[in-house]
Amino acid sequence: MNSRYDGAVDALATRIVDHDGVAIVVLTGEVDMATEADPLAGAIAAVQRASAGLVIDLNAVTFFGSSGINLLVAARQHARLMGVPFAVVADQPTVLKPLAITGMDACLALFPSVPDALAGIRAQPSVPPQSRR
Numbered sequence: 001m002n003s004r005y006d007g008a009v010d011a012l013a014t015r016i017v018d019h020d021g022v023a024i025v026v027l028t029g030e031v032d033m034a035t036e037a038d039p040l041a042g043a044i045a046a047v048q049r050a051s052a053g054l055v056i057d058l059n060a061v062t063f064f065g066s067s068g069i070n071l072l073v074a075a076r077q078h079a080r081l082m083g084v085p086f087a088v089v090a091d092q093p094t095v096l097k098p099l100a101i102t103g104m105d106a107c108l109a110l111f112p113s114v115p116d117a118l119a120g121i122r123a124q125p126s127v128p129p130q131s132r133r
Contacts, residue, residue, distance in 0.1 A: 012027060029060070030061070059113075061092075085121040088110050088111070091112040
């Protein structure tokens with residue numbers, strides 16, 4: 001949050017961009033309990049439309065805690081169920097530090113930029129959707 005609390009919740013903007021079949025979910029602002037539902041819904045909808053991959057771009061995120069980690073875990077799980085390659089873009093301590101502390105940095109395909117993530121996704125082998133048991 002801001003260093004000065006004035007009762008207002010900082011907004012989180014979500015924008016979804018298609019890049020040759022790869023959905024890029026760009027988040028700008030703070031990812032917290034009050035804001036996580038919208039980007040998660042956007043990411044899940046993007047997975048259902050994007051057969052080539054899903055990238056979550058966190059480079060413009062200003063606050064990232066457990067809610068952000070939960071968002072990534074849920075989006076990655078949904079992508080895996082749908083057989084869609086998944087990557088995360090993050091190059092700043094605001095996001096990288098919580099991921100490292102929780103060990104999630106070892107569980108996610110992390111890239112410093114969108115072009116790197118797109119190249120990483122395109123290099124991943126095609127995975128069939130997992131059946132729900």
